[in-house]
Amino acid sequence: MQRTNILIILSAMLWAFVSCGKGKDPSPDLPDWRKNSTISIQFYSRLSNDKLFRTEDYSAVISRIRVNQNHVAVLHRVDAVYNLSEMQNPMVTIAAEAVKIPLFAWSRYSSAQVEGSGILLGQTVAEMKNTPVSGGCAYFSVPVLVNGGININFATLTFENENQLTTGIPIIKEKLDDKAVLVGVAAKTLQSKLKIAFPEGNYHLEMIEPKDAKATQVIFIVTTPKWGLDECKEISVGTDGVSCYDINIEKL
Amino acid sequence: MKENKKIGNSILSKFNKISWLLFLLFFMLSFSESKAQSNAIRLKVMSFNVCRSGELTQYSVAPFANLIRQYQPDFIALQELDYKTTRNTGIDFLTKLGAALNMFPVFGRTIFYQGGEYGIAVLSKYPFLLVKTEPLPSPAGTKEQRAVLITEIRLPSGQDIRFVSTHLDHSTDAVGSEMARALNNLLLKDDMPIILGGDFNARPETGTIANEMQSWKRFCNNDPTSPDNPTSKIDYLFGYPKEKCRTISYQVIARTGISDHCPIVAEIEFQ
Incomplete structure (x- = not known):
């Protein structure tokens, strides 16, 4: 007994x-063997070259970041206002609520606004860099320690036009190594040029098209062939037209 | 009579020419002056040791945010920040303070501490182009590993500026001096305007300040900054290149009741 x-x-x-x-x-x-080689990224965007938030209600995004574990959360076009009378910084508000470290991938100043993307991490960082590419475009990169001691350089940038793409491609190629994982946004019209710039064999390029036919942009992922897209799911977050792309990238 | 009129006209025409030339000269001078003024960078900066990450406010950021908001600084150098330590109840004090002020935060770890991290930080109205935490040397006698947090910011005017936060060791002047020399080696490498704020744990007459910081413009005066009802000058705001910057106003904010250091705030200008 x-x-x-x-x-x-x-x-x-x-x-x-x-x-x-x-x-x-x-x-x-x-499974265990894949947990140690997969990076999970939540990418929040409208993919329409529009501000991520139209109101000051960030609760749906905060809740999703808190509940669904991730290594990196990207808030695409989470613009800030630096004018003293109406200062706003949704990225930092969300980070404080979601208990994340906020970093800002700067694109440009536009009157009293700062345009760019928020990068939320679960760890403090010793360095980060925004490298200006051309007007309204900068290459952001930060070293991140993920599962099983894998060090990656997470990078992002947004291409709105051909001029930015032409200037940006050599910078991406110069910085691309086996540690680099670039998840960026490009105008739909630039897809074919991206495919020419990053041919299979030398690079691994993935395009993620939004479900919304009215969207004007796509997400693109560039790595060396040592990485592959494991899966990507688009989920609608809240009721204001924001989508989250759950992206898993696997070290092969 | 005609001759006199001719002479008069000639004088008048010469006078007109001179006055036109003078007017032109004055116009050019004022134009160049206004151009120089438009290239000037004018900023409000603060340095604040928040005393064991807000221990005196029971780790609440609200009293710090309320105080800082009154002075509306563009950049703040902060010292003694905890990131998720046991003593600060596991909170990220800096991100919470950044959210309360709608400013961009960045934390620089100096040591792992109480299950979390401890270090220095910068808050900025504008986003960072570059962030780097560099450890400072630890010569014999050093009580604790120290670091410098270097940030570079592109202002809306398109000008770039380096804003730096540090907290030097309090053990001996020799240790402080070596750390200050390392700071100079890391920072004084080009002509980009630099603002350096921090708790140097050194009085103005020490070698750390009097000798090692000679290349810098001191934005602050020698009024005491520590403790809350201050008797000792150990917090500083410096600028570089020294011949290109000046202090417009400077203030020690004493008796705040929320730290054992007084925040110091300066309005400064770079040409």
């Missing part, structure tokens, strides 16, 4: 231990 009780208690403890471990797992749906 006593032995049975001990067995039950031990089984319960073992179950509890396994469950707790699972709750903290950043990639709970993946």
Whole structure:
């Protein structure tokens, strides 16, 4: 009788231990060997060259970042206002609520606004850099430590026109190595030029098209062939037209 | 009579020419002056040691945000920040303060501490182009690893500026001096305007300040900055290149009740 009780208690403890471990797992749906080689990115955007937020209600995005674990969350076009009378910085507000470290991928100043994307991480960083490419476009990169001790250089930028693309491609190529994972946004009209610039074999290029036919932009991913897109799901967040692209990129 | 009129006209025409020339000269001078003024960078900057990441406010950021908001600085150099330590109840004090002020925050870790991190920080109205935390040397006698947080910011005018926060060791003047020399080696490498704010743990007459910081313009005076009812000058705001910058106004904000240091704030200008 006593032995049975001990067995039950031990089984319960073992179950509890396994469950707790699972709750903290950043990639709970993946088998162990893949958890250590996959980067999960949440990319919030309208993909229409428009501000991410039209109101000051960020609750749906905050809630999703908090609940769904990720290594990097990108808030595309989370513009800030630096005018003293109406200062706003949604990226920092969201980071404080979602308990993330906020970094800003700067694109341009436009009257009293700063246009760019927020990069939210679960760790402090020792360095980051925005390299201006051409008017309204800058290459952002930050070293990030992800699962299993993998160091990556997460990078992002937005191409709105051909001039930015022409100037930006040599910069991307110069900075691209096996650590670099670039997740950017480009106007739909630039897709063919991106495919020519990053041919298969030398590079790994993925394009993610939004479901919304009215969207004018696509997400593009550039890495060396040592990385591959594992999966991407588009999810509508809140009721204001913001989408989140859950992107898993796997080290091959 | 005619001759006199001719002479008069000639004088008048010469006078007209001279006055036109003078007018032109004056116009050119005023134009060049206004151009120089438009190239000037005028900023409000602050340095503030927040005393063990807000220990005196029970780690609440609200009293700090309320105080800072009154002075509306463009950039703030902060010292003694905790990131998710046990003593600060696991919060990210800096991001919360940044959110309260709608400013861009960046944290520079100096040491791992109490299950989290401890270090220095910068808050900025404008986003950062570059951020880098560099460790400072730890010569014999150093009590604790120290660092410098270097940020570069492109202003809306298109000009770039380097804004830096640091917190030097308090053990001996020799240690402080070596850290200050390392600061100079890291920072004084080009002509980009630099603003350096921090708790130097050194009085103005020490070698750390009097000798090692000679290349810098001191935006502050020698009024004491620590503790809250201050008796000792150890917090500073410096500018570089020294011949290209000046202090417009400077203030020690004493007796705030929220730290054992007084925040210091200066309005400064770079030509």
